Amino acid sequence: MSRRNQSDDQPEATGLKKGLTSYGDNGFSLFLRKAFIKGAGYSDSALTRPVVGIANTGSAYNPCHGNMPQLLEAVKRGIMLAGGLPLDFPTISIHESFSYPTSMYLRNLMSMDTEEMIRAQPMDAIVLIGGCDKTVPAQLMGAASAGIPAIELVTGSMLTGSHRSERVGACTDCRRYWGKYRAQEIDDQEIADVNNQLVASVGTCSVMGTASTMACLSEALGMSLPGGASPPAVTADRMRIAELTGAQAVQMAHDKLTIDKILTPDAFENAMRVLLAIGGSTNGIVHLAAIAGRVGLDIDLQALDRMGKDTPVLLDLKPSGQHYMEDFHKAGGMATLLRELKPLLKLDALTVTGRTLGEEIERAGPGFAQTVVKSAADPIYPQGGIAVLQGNLAPGGAIIKQSSADAGLMEHEGRAVVFEDAADLALRIDSDELDVTADDILVLKNIGPKGAPGMPEAGYIPIPRKLAIQGVKDIVRISDGRMSGTAFGTIVLHVTPESAIGGPLAYVQNGDRIRLSVSRREISLLVSEQELALRRERTPVVVPSAERGYKKLFLDTVTQADKGVDFDFLRAPQTKGTVPR
Numbered sequence: 001m002s003r004r005n006q007s008d009d010q011p012e013a014t015g016l017k018k019g020l021t022s023y024g025d026n027g028f029s030l031f032l033r034k035a036f037i038k039g040a041g042y043s044d045s046a047l048t049r050p051v052v053g054i055a056n057t058g059s060a061y062n063p064c065h066g067n068m069p070q071l072l073e074a075v076k077r078g079i080m081l082a083g084g085l086p087l088d089f090p091t092i093s094i095h096e097s098f099s100y101p102t103s104m105y106l107r108n109l110m111s112m113d114t115e116e117m118i119r120a121q122p123m124d125a126i127v128l129i130g131g132c133d134k135t136v137p138a139q140l141m142g143a144a145s146a147g148i149p150a151i152e153l154v155t156g157s158m159l160t161g162s163h164r165s166e167r168v169g170a171c172t173d174c175r176r177y178w179g180k181y182r183a184q185e186i187d188d189q190e191i192a193d194v195n196n197q198l199v200a201s202v203g204t205c206s207v208m209g210t211a212s213t214m215a216c217l218s219e220a221l222g223m224s225l226p227g228g229a230s231p232p233a234v235t236a237d238r239m240r241i242a243e244l245t246g247a248q249a250v251q252m253a254h255d256k257l258t259i260d261k262i263l264t265p266d267a268f269e270n271a272m273r274v275l276l277a278i279g280g281s282t283n284g285i286v287h288l289a290a291i292a293g294r295v296g297l298d299i300d301l302q303a304l305d306r307m308g309k310d311t312p313v314l315l316d317l318k319p320s321g322q323h324y325m326e327d328f329h330k331a332g333g334m335a336t337l338l339r340e341l342k343p344l345l346k347l348d349a350l351t352v353t354g355r356t357l358g359e360e361i362e363r364a365g366p367g368f369a370q371t372v373v374k375s376a377a378d379p380i381y382p383q384g385g386i387a388v389l390q391g392n393l394a395p396g397g398a399i400i401k402q403s404s405a406d407a408g409l410m411e412h413e414g415r416a417v418v419f420e421d422a423a424d425l426a427l428r429i430d431s432d433e434l435d436v437t438a439d440d441i442l443v444l445k446n447i448g449p450k451g452a453p454g455m456p457e458a459g460y461i462p463i464p465r466k467l468a469i470q471g472v473k474d475i476v477r478i479s480d481g482r483m484s485g486t487a488f489g490t491i492v493l494h495v496t497p498e499s500a501i502g503g504p505l506a507y508v509q510n511g512d513r514i515r516l517s518v519s520r521r522e523i524s525l526l527v528s529e530q531e532l533a534l535r536r537e538r539t540p541v542v543v544p545s546a547e548r549g550y551k552k553l554f555l556d557t558v559t560q561a562d563k564g565v566d567f568d569f570l571r572a573p574q575t576k577g578t579v580p581r
């Protein structure tokens with residue numbers, strides 16, 4: 001779908017002639033545009049080249065993008081070496097720890113910013129530089145809707161640090177050490193010491209959290225160069241990938257390799273396989289659903305579950321395994337993983353190189369001995385990392401990351417201990433008065449897309465302090481929220497429909513029995529339908545709303561987890577099919 005020039009009758013205008021500002025005289029519009037850019041010192045020769053926009057997400061609030069100046073220089077070098085004209089522009093940048101109330105609340109805003117700036121400004125191709133969790137999905141969503149040739153470059157992972165000779169990295173170890181501190185196993189001095197070591201450089205989290213997951217999924221989708229997912233942020237390999245990305249963007253502009261040719265059902269199926277095989281973040285499902293929705297595709301969650309049964313977890317990275325992203329890179333990165341997964345992949349899917357995924361796997365060569373990517377015969381975990389649950393508690397589905405759950409809790413029935421919302425949780429979770437045992441099931445309501453709002457990563461409910469001190473390391477937890485990809489535990493997430501719009505979760509009460517059976521893919525509230533109807537009548541749910549601004553837009557239009565938590569009006573107007581086909 002090559003995009004038609006919006007202000008010009010010529011459908012195939014290129015370079016600076018694209019998208020002329022509406023003055024009623026296109027000749028004058030171009031004349032004026034050139035006059036202004038010449039004010040920045042550009043020559044006529046430079047201005048006749050293919051224009052490659054670069055979405056610059058550098059921000060002092062986003063240390064995960066702290067290598068942006070070097071990346072920009074390398075991308076621009078690549079574009080110019082290939083004969084193009086690079087023009088970078090800023091967009092919203094979102095960091096997990098600097099976004100109130102939660103980064104997910106802003107992802108769709110960033111996608112709109114990215115889409116509209118691609119549409120508004122003249123460019124023949126776009127290099128998207130993202131990294132921190134929500135930025136890559138936001139960019140892919142926006143670019144998918146804008147429709148021009150697009151290529152993703154991730155900032156790369158941070159280096160690992162060392163605490164008292166133990167290797168540490170954000171953020172699985174952040175949670176592990178905080179858990180130790182809550183359980184009074186380490187003191188104030190040690191928690192302060194470890195705080196200095198968890199993030200050893202700029203770059204994205206060093207484990208298989210959401211950022212690393214989205215980096216791998218972007219390569220699996222064919223949206224990043226082969227080898228683009230794994231180089232750490234501060235390495236020469238990362239800069240070389242940046243230069244090559246710039247050069248490839250120029251080629252894509254020449255070839256008119258638009259994003260719809262890459263984001264096909266086969267590409268999404270490959271991404272789903274990879275998500276399962278890397279033990280990827282549960283957020284990856286939500287983001288894939290949102291990106292797919294932009295090109296008119298629905299992700300079939302039941303099919304994802306079936307795919308999980310024959311897709312082993314191969315990547316030995318925290319939180320499912322032991323290693324960090326820099327180890328994955330040294331082990332050959334995605335080429336090593338894709339080679340092992342090859343029998344399960346759709347090899348004809350096109351990538352940003354203009355070659356298919358199968359051709360790229362061949363070009364990567366035979367591989368070498370390493371210990372980070374396991375063989376299909378000797379996996380980390382025999383089934384995919386994520387299981388899709390259903391039952392009367394989650395008629396629209398829920399998920400659990402089984403690869404990082406306690407095997408002893410995956411078949412469990414227990415008594416519900418209910419928290420009405422995040423504030424209630426904060427107030428009571430550490431109270432000595434809390435009536436809770438290790439056999440109970442913690443239930444947290446109102447942290448779904450509309451509930452919080454923004455579906456925060458509060459699904460990783462902390463172990464109540466009184467249990468943590470007794471040495472309890474895991475307990476079944478259920479919510480309609482999300483969880484950081486760096487977290488671990490027997491945690492049921494994305495319960496759909498959410499409690500804030502009257503899903504069954506809203507009517508769970510303290511003392512109710514709940515049954516979780518991962519083997520049967522079941523999540524059931526053992527309360528009769530008559531009793532639930534009574535509760536609905538007695539305390540009807542009031543759906544959250546807002547008077548004005550972005551919050552109003554968000555609450556009025558946000559979809560549920562199975563549709564990617566995208567705004568309904570941003571999805572493609574027509575659904576073309578489901579993935580996998």
Ligand code: FES
Pocket residue numbers: 064095096097131132133170171203204205209211
């Ligand atoms: Fe940015 Fe983890 S906080 S990737």
